Amino acid sequence: MKHTIIHVTIQVIAAFIMIYPSMAEDCIPCHREKTPAAVRQWEASAHFKAGVGCEKCHGKDHDKIIKGEARVDMKVCGPCHKKALAEHNASRHGMALHSGWGCTRNMPLRNQSECRFCHEDGGGIPQGGVQCARFLKQSSEMGAIGCNYCHSVESSCASCHTNHNTSLVIVRDPNSCAKCHMGPDHPQWEMWQTSLHGTLYATAGIATGPTCQTCHMPKGTHNVSIGITMNSGGVPYPAQKAEPARKEMLQICNQCHAPEFGRKELARGDAVRTQSLTILKEAEKIIWDLSDRSLLDPMPDQRPDHPLSGKKLVTDAQMLYEDTSHIERIFFKMKKYDYARTIKGAYHQNPAYTHWYGNAELKMDLIDIKAEASRLRERGGISPELKIPADPAAMADRELRVLSNRVKRGEITEAVYATEKAKILESLKQK
Structure with a gap:
């Protein structure tokens, strides 16, 4: 028995020497003193048990490590x-x-x-x-x-x-997602935490309450985009991409819910997204119309260059919240914050975020944008009805330019352009 114990002990020591990497001889004595927490964490990790030492991940060039280049x-x-x-x-x-x-x-x-x-x-x-x-x-x-x-x-x-x-305990905790997935533009963590899902998790645990990982990392996958039917800006994917993704998400929902329940909930979210996108597009058209008429204050050519587009108006995913006009600043909040909260609140089954933090703000943004647009038009000598005032020729030229820009952006067809152009020219003849 004694010999057996000695033999096992020798094997354990030999195994420890083999798995405790040679790097330990160079790194551990110093780092146990200077970064003891890092050493303790490594020694308690799966990497330590598998014999993955410092040099396996950090390399052997200590100078590069010190400089942050490794x-x-x-x-x-x-x-x-x-x-x-x-x-x-x-x-x-x-x-x-x-x-x-x-x-x-x-x-x-x-x-x-x-x-x-x-x-x-x-x-x-x-x-x-x-x-x-x-x-x-x-x-x-x-x-x-x-x-x-x-x-x-x-x-x-x-x-x-x-x-x-x-430790997987760390990455399975929803708080690991919260440090990034929160705030005014994508408060998914807050939405989840204050939803019924989050409440069930807090009171009854993971067996009853689904977490971020339950729905977005099913079976431990690292593909967090499974089941998503729109891009990060809330624009729906085309059907050929959205339909397979929807089936994936329904499979996740069906683990806890009846199939019809999940389908109806997600379809309702789709409807909220469509309705909200319509409101957003209405506001965006107003801003482009003001730009066409040179009524933004300041206009893009009167402000610092946009980092990617120079002196051009930008209302897509690259729009700024600085060096812009007041009405564009409202639109930034509308698109980046309120539109996102509305649709993401709907998909996360959070009524307060969907309605009060999202939909209500979205609609009030449109009121503000329309009011600011009226002020800018009046200051520019254009009535709410866009009638041609004092200088008919100059105003007709501007209205024709507006029409041309609208057809280039795809807002109107060539047929509509021709009809509206004829009206402007006929009105000019009558002056």
């Missing part, structure tokens, strides 16, 4: 976690960095270390083609913590898993 990103994790990486890359998390980034090479005060987010070391070809005008307007410090602290989820597993822990 990043532990998806490329480091991917070879061991291939399935998770493939699922992640197929989801919106897989494009999060580039949706929040933008090339800074033409900015006078750019931080050159930012290049590594989009380019390979020594390479000039960007890894992604998406840019963000709002990021480009920020200081380097604000861009780092205010934008890319969340958007770096594309390239950093640690965004969710933390640096040295491998």
Whole structure:
């Protein structure tokens, strides 16, 4: 018996020496003193048990590590976690960095270390083609913590898993999602927390109350976009993409609900989205009409250049909340905050976010935009009926330009353009 115990002990020690990486001889004595928490977390992790030491993830070049040049990103994790990486890359998390980034090479005060987010070391070809005008307007410090602290989820597993822990308890907690999925533009965590789903989770636990992970990471998948039928801006996907996604989400809903219940709930969300998008588009047309008539205050050519579009009006996903006009600022709130809260509140079964934080604000935004538009038109010498006042020739020329711009944007057909053009020219003859 004694010999057996000694033999087992020797095996355990030998195994420990084998799995406790050689890097421990160089790193652990120092880091146990300087970063003891990191060492403790690693020693309690699955990586430690599997013999994955410091150098496996951080490399052996200590100078690069000190300079922050030896990043532990998806490329480091991917070879061991291939399935998770493939699922992640197929989801919106897989494009999060580039949706929040933008090339800074033409900015006078750019931080050159930012290049590594989009380019390979020594390479000039960007890894992604998406840019963000709002990021480009920020200081380097604000861009780092205010934008890319969340958007770096594309390239950093640690965004969710933390640096040295491998406990699934951490990433299965809805709070791990909250640090990014909250706030005025996408308060999914608040919506969930104050919905019946969130209440059930808080009172009865995961067996009864579904979490973010239950619905958006079913069976532990890293593809967080399963079942989503619209893009991140709330624009519906075409049917060929939306229909398979809807089937996926219904399969998730049906784990707790009757099939017809889930179908009706999601269809109601679709209807709210359609209705809300109609309101949003009405406001957007008003702003473009004002721009066509040179009535925005200030006009795009009278303000600092838009980082991506220069002196052009921008009302799509690249619109700004700074260096813009008051009516555009209202539209930014309407589109980025209130439209998003309305539709996401509906899909998360939260009545207060859908109605009062969303729909009510959306409709009041339209009132504000119409009122501001009336003020700008009156100041520009145009009556609410858009009748041609004092200088008929100049006004007719402006109205023709407005029509031309509308047909170019696809707002009206060539036939409508021809009819309206004829009316303007006929009115000019009568002056």
